Amino acid sequence: xxxxxxxxxxxxxxxxxxxxxxxxxxxxxxxxxxGPLYLVxxxxxxxxxDVDELHGELTRAAQSAIELLEPIRRGDHSSMRGxxxxxxxxxxxIELLVARRGAAYEQLTRAVSTYRRLLSGYDAALASxxxxxxxxxxxxxxxGRDDDWAVSGDRQLRALEAVEAGGLRFHQSRVYxxxxxxxGQGQRPNPEVWPDTVQRLVADxxxxxxxxxxxxxxxxxxxxxxxxxxxxxxxRTTTPRVSAALSRGNTAAISGVVTDSAVAPTTSAATKPSRxx
Numbered sequence: 001x002x003x004x005x006x007x008x009x010x011x012x013x014x015x016x017x018x019x020x021x022x023x024x025x026x027x028x029x030x031x032x033x034x035g036p037l038y039l040v041x042x043x044x045x046x047x048x049x050d051v052d053e054l055h056g057e058l059t060r061a062a063q064s065a066i067e068l069l070e071p072i073r074r075g076d077h078s079s080m081r082g083x084x085x086x087x088x089x090x091x092x093x094i095e096l097l098v099a100r101r102g103a104a105y106e107q108l109t110r111a112v113s114t115y116r117r118l119l120s121g122y123d124a125a126l127a128s129x130x131x132x133x134x135x136x137x138x139x140x141x142x143x144g145r146d147d148d149w150a151v152s153g154d155r156q157l158r159a160l161e162a163v164e165a166g167g168l169r170f171h172q173s174r175v176y177x178x179x180x181x182x183x184g185q186g187q188r189p190n191p192e193v194w195p196d197t198v199q200r201l202v203a204d205x206x207x208x209x210x211x212x213x214x215x216x217x218x219x220x221x222x223x224x225x226x227x228x229x230x231x232x233x234x235x236r237t238t239t240p241r242v243s244a245a246l247s248r249g250n251t252a253a254i255s256g257v258v259t260d261s262a263v264a265p266t267t268s269a270a271t272k273p274s275r276x277x
Contacts, residue, residue, distance in 0.1 A: 003217070008059075011051030011108055015044060018112050019119075020216050021180075024048040026171075027115065029180045029188045030195055040115045047108035054104050058097040065090045150196040156206075159197045160224065160232040162189050163207060169219030170198060170209055182219060198222060206231055 003022050004013040015024040027041030068090060162168050167184020179195040182188065201207040206228035210221045224232065 008055075009052045010055055010105070011048030014051075014108060014112065015048050018116065021171075022217065023186070026180055026182075026188075030192075036118050037115070040111060040118055044108070044111045044115050047104065047111045050104045051101065051108050054097060054101040058094065058101055061090060061094045061097055065094060147196060147200050150194060150200045155194060155197045156201065157232070157235050158191050159193045159201055160206065160228060160235070162191075162193045163222045163224055163228075164232065168193070168198075168222045170195070170215070170222055171219040172215040201228065 002013055002016045004016055006013040012024055015027070016022060019027060021027060024045035025042075027044055028038045031038035031041060068088075162183070165184070168189060169182050170179065171182060172179045179199075180188075181193055181195055181198065183190075198207060198209075202209050202222075205225055208223045208225050210223070213220050
């Protein structure tokens, strides 16, 4: 069911019908910045916002016109007299808003069509990689996995911490199948967490995905498994130990250099033969 009323938010309603997202800005979430889907997704969201704002102005202007015409409906013909006409400036304002809203809606439909074409190409590319990514081997038996990038660096730790904070949900478009994440406030996680990272951690048994809830709405809640909790604890304790060891090593190296430089002149002076006169 579409969460937006077409009578109040026609722009957001159209986006929800086409892509299955409640928030049009979710179309650019988890997309590489400056990538085609990111840029066109923002165009769709901005166009939907413009349509909804203009529709709101048009609705208010129409309501004002209805109020001005209400006395006539009641038979009060004296209200038809007026130097500037019955509707005064409201009539031209309505005409202008109708034209602006129509242009904005046309811009929205063009942006939606462009995003749909890009998304179809993106899904086709993902489908071509699927056989390589969905290996039946255990992680330790598959050294050549092509999704290792998803847990490289601090991506795994960020994802585990975001799940521990609570409210992280995994969503999927019911129409086109693209995926995105939202936090407990229904916003994009900050720091950023990649859906690919979550999928990898679920496959590795570090996260549990509540499949009893809908992917479209409210999204499937993610939680740490006992194994995930253990990995998170180890990551938090290992990182300070490594940093401390590196710090101690650097301090020792610097101290050694200082000691050698301080001792060298003294040793040289003590062993230097005296001149005979």
